[in-house]
Amino acid sequence: MKRLLLPAAFLLAALPTFAQKPKVAENLVQYAHPIVGTAKMGHTFPGATVPFGMVQLSPDTDTLSYEQDGKYNPDMYKYCAGYQYQDKTIVGFSHTHFSGTGHSDLGDFLVMPTTGPLQLNPGTATQPERGYRSAYSHNTEVAEPGYYKVKLDDHNILAELTATNRVGMHQYTFPQSDQAHLILDLMAGIYNYPDKNVWTFVRVENDTLVTGYRQTNGWARTRTVYFAMAFSKPFTDYGSRNYGKKQAYRGFWGKFDQTKNFPDLAGEQLRMYFNFKTTAGEKLKVKFALSPVSTVGALQNLRAEAPGWDFNKVKGQAQQLWQQELSKVVVESPKKVDKENFYTAMYHAFLSPTTYMDTNGQYRGLDQNTHKADGFTNYTTFSLWDTYRALHPLFNLLQPKRNADMVQSMLAHFDQSVERMLPVWSHYANENWCMIGYHSVPVVADAVLKGNAPFDANKALDACVTTARTQRYDGIGEYMQLGYVPEDKSGSSVSKTLEYAYDDWCIAQMAQKLNRQDIYQEFSKRAQNWRNVYDPRIGFMRPKLADGSFRKEFDVLSTHNQGFIEGNAWNYSLYVPHDPAALITLMGGQKRFIEHLDSLFTMHLPDKFFAETEDITREGIIGNYVHGNEPAHHAAYLYNWTDQPYKTQARVRMILPKMYRPTPDGLGGNDDCGQMSAWYIFSALGFYPVAPGSPDYALGSPAIHGATLNLENGKTFRITVKNQSDKNVYVKEARLNGQKLAKPFLNHQDILNGGELVFTMAARP
Template sequence: MKKKSAYLAVSIIATILACKTTNKQLVGNAQYVNPFIGASTNVGDAGVYHGLGKTFPGATTPYGMVQVSPNTITGGDNGSGYSDEHRSIEGFAFTQMSGVGWFGDLGNFLVMPTTGPLKTNSGTLADPDAGYRSRYDKKSEQATAGYYAVQLSDYKVKTEATAAPHSGMLKFTFPANQQSRIQIDLARRVGGTATEQYVKVVNENAIEGWMKCTPEGGGWGNGDGKADYVVYFYAEFSKPLKNFGVWSADIPDGAVRKREEVTSAAYQQIIAKANILKQVKEKQGKHLGFYTEFATTANEEVLLKAGISFVSLAGAKNNLQTEITDWDFNAVKQKATDLWNKSLAKINIEGGTDEQRTVFYTSLYHTQIDPRVFEDVDGNYMGGDQKSHQSKDFTKRTIFSGWDVFRSQMPLQTIINPELVGDMVNSLVTLADEKDKDYLERWEFLNAYSGCMIGNPAVSVIADAYAKNIRNFDVEKAYQLSVNSVEKFGNGEKGYVTDGFGISHTLEYAYFDWCVSQMAKSLGKTADADKYLKKSKAYYNIFDKEKGWFRPRDKNGNWEAWPAEGRLKQWYGSIESNAYQQGWFVPQDVDGMVALMGGKAKVIADLTTFFEKAPQDLMWNDYYNHANEPVHHVPFLFNRVGAPWLTQKWTREICKRAYKNSVEGLVGNEDVGQMSAWYVLAASGIHPIAPGDTRYEITSPLFSKVTLNADKASAFTIEANHNSDKNIYIQSATLNGKAYNKCWIDHKDVIKGGVLKLEMGPQPNQSWGVN
């Protein structure tokens, strides 16, 4: 960690701890949450283009639709809109993404308190004075579960934020000033701009309107993600609207309005010269903002609250009026804290250090941001057909980071939140109908079939849910969509993929074929089960026995040239990885993979090298690269090759080295809960290798006691007696009082409740769990 970053991390932690000791609301597991963990997009500190965690520090509720968070930057690959090293804030938005790359999206309804002359453009990090953004006092910055606060230095305004599931609230404490203001940039969007906006003053305390966000305005994938949504809002001000207006920039017809263009100096000059339309009560345009001005006395509090909807103006208003009925900021904040305490109570831990408890519950917090609710309080949601629908048997959810979350995040939810898994499956299945698609989307974002990343991850989630008896969805339709998906995106007649990512594609498609075969077998579809089980062996087709590893083929079946770096070469047949990292991905047939690789002893030696050559900080590298998902199952492979003590050793190492209670506490993108879910499961002592199978690998828990589903009668407890930093190896085990000598446990044993007791020691017991 760089000295500057270390200093900031210490400063932030001190602030959080100080807040915890003075805020009596922080009881329960929410007291351990530090939303600043991972709140950096800094490429320099990460040492790679992916950046770090890319989380946001603002206020939200469990799986809530609204996130009220500071934004420090528009443009670049800054998915959360915030990075800790930035020293000015351009506003507080009501929607955010968590932990994503691909330039990000949302960041809508950007609210900023200002004083003095009105400025209509945000300015830049290099020149904050050129716009309405403000420097801020880093030491004043506070964040807890459901709350954020900061002192804006340039305007001397303290800003506090809290949230409800579909609405949010901001409290501004102004100085004495004759020209204080709340202004709202309606065009702002993290990865570009809203292409059209509308605002209307509906009475002396309220406005309503919408922001239309299309691919032409950049956003997800800078437009390639096909994001096409409308954010509706209904906002009320505690101070009457008397001196108000709209600003409207004259965006030339035909202007390109994507990420790089809208952050260019030329475009910003257009916004800076926007027309200021005083006392205008209604306006529609290409780049709008709204402001209300008023005089304030010293320390006068002015509040804004707003409901958000992706369906309608009426939905936004109803969301606000249902959830936030008055101006009691502390009551809303307390309710958010209560929601987090209830949600975080799904897992209780005992033992460990303060840092470990903070990292654990912040990780659990990050797994409970997405997949977020995407329907209004009345159950109405915007469908993929751009029509309003009413949810009946499930809650409509969105933001399915498929390629990431099928590995740890969704399996975690099958244990502690099975209803959510059913919601997500229903949301994906009904979305296919609404968009008239015959396959499942791999990375869904606000109804968009974005096509991001590779494989068929929704197939894994469906197969895993079905195998674990989560079946509150149209099983036949889900199964058929799964079949259609692997047929549309698969290894084809050749049995391998010949494009530039042939290793990644072929291996991942083979696993998803296996997922279909598993579900087909359970459904009694014998022919399909046999067909897709055979297809799941496609990994054989790209294994070069001469090189002893996986290798891409061209369209004629010839091996692609072997690079000088060998399997360490980044992007050689592999997406965001190298062949060494991607090649371990045969979770559906570990025994077959091991046989190809030369047997257990050779694999153990190779895996050991894979871990030992990784850097101490586990930042982006050519060996065990925890910063990216393809290797997340690899530490647990030792269980499958007769060396479970090495799974125990390396998961403890990863928990210690890749997760910290600091801004730079995540070695890679949070990826919508996946990075954190890995930690929650591994630190608890279990993790799957192949979702779709009900087997969890047992490893060394961080804590003396972990209780899963602690809020239910069917709680499952993992006790680790004599656990410590040195006693990391399992000596023996009992399950519900009976001797247990397996290094794995079935989902049904976890979900029905019970007690797994582990005796821990400082040296490996090489006879436990090897059968």
């Protein structure tokens, strides 16, 4: 089968490349706003972390139970990141968070400073006075990359947070008090399933050091996190309460009063407190290190990354790390809002995947044993159904070393997997099996096809092939036998068929590059399976049954039980990113295809669509185009395969300001571990990876006035935009190193070689 995206004649060869000295960037940290996406559906967190850091130290405005009165608590979905901007109280500050997901876990080791009579219950949002939570105001809240500050009004305490990779650092400025406390809540967590806490253990090593661990059974069914907690001054005394149904074996331990000043604690549901006497304006500092392996590992991480107590120094180092990463793209615009949107997107894109190993390279593997990363950084938090589309291609461009390490982390996952599969959605040494497809494959293929594979590429291909032949996973057996997933055997069957076919195409491209012709032939054929769920009578993809017939009951607009996931037939019928030209032909040619694509953005959805779709809001929808749900992220770029590429330019420039704003509610859907932000970054620069696994990008319409990409290979790639304005959304011409591009596409190697892409904009197509 033909290799996407276009014949070689479609691209003009670049002129001899040239390198430029990287531009010295201004302070870019000032433009990145962690508060963006913390309202409504963004599900981001505002707290302190470093790029790809293991610690995300952030405020939680509520810690709810998964069940309420024995039923699912619908409010849980709002708190995937633990924080909602409209809330009036803060419960405390926990050390692990997902960014922008539609599901959650984590929220480990919640710390809360208080004054006055000791309260160990967090209280509720409606009755905060009954617990240790506190009211706060956004007027005293500051959220910057690597730094967070807020005044806890009920306790008159100024809270400040910063972080290294593996250590969260707290600084609490207390009033004068003989009743100052620090609460350590080991029960609290995000998405608290019934009996989520399996066990907790705490050892008070001395009056300034505490170690321990927490085991949970939540979204990740077996997760253990170790910690070491150090105080800048000794506590006067301490105590604990065990609220769990399960108690540690009393036996001989019953001789002791374990609620007060007892150094060796264990139980299912523990809360601890540490008491202090403080003077007015006194700063109590806490360092909290994490480890996936042991308390010894946590202590080593603490000593290696945060040896002193200089809070401002740690904050400065964190923000310098962010400046370094943000400076990989230096954008130019006379409008501050453009820089705010762009660098906030870069900030969110560089939050995950997260580091998952100690400073000595040790980490817990999928087999629950201790492993050591040899020659690479081990990462976790792989939301691959989302991030294969644009986030990992962005990393191949701006973070190639990290992306190669992420692929090696996936290959380690494969080696440790009893199912012999690459990750689907994994975190903290667990596979969650969330969403569909085997989308590690395009991540691996994209790295190999773009020359970013400092690992055994043939072994990686073998892992991809083994994953794609795993017959007992999610309809793959029927897919291999019938050429499609039958709806009466496996739900979301059309989405699975389409996504498997794309993943298979990625395997074929990798096999071709590695001269594995048998694999190339097998998976090139499988990549055509998308044709098997297209119904030419109605012009849409449609669920098929095991007997080969299309299902009779079918609604092209409904998202409920129609063979699709996070989409309907209207938008999923456009999901053939590896062969748009063939799709256009099958749908009846350019005229009919353009009409279908136009309608996606202009049609009016019936109210039942919104009633069926719980995980999106009307703010995230343009016509039937749902930007917050990733299956349509490539759709606006498909006009480039027709004779009306100018419509891609208009659509992209329309989507950008509607879906992205530098405000708490400024994301038109969950950020999904950076995928939404990666879409913004590519689109604002003027190009997008429609089919990862191909070295080609489709051009759009740049939304900035210029940009310099400072690449890891030492080259720079310059984007210059002439006649830029809000009205001039159409590309009159694009020139690469002086040569006019004949078609609206750009090759990855052209960027890596360094050079200049010049867009000339116009008000009309």
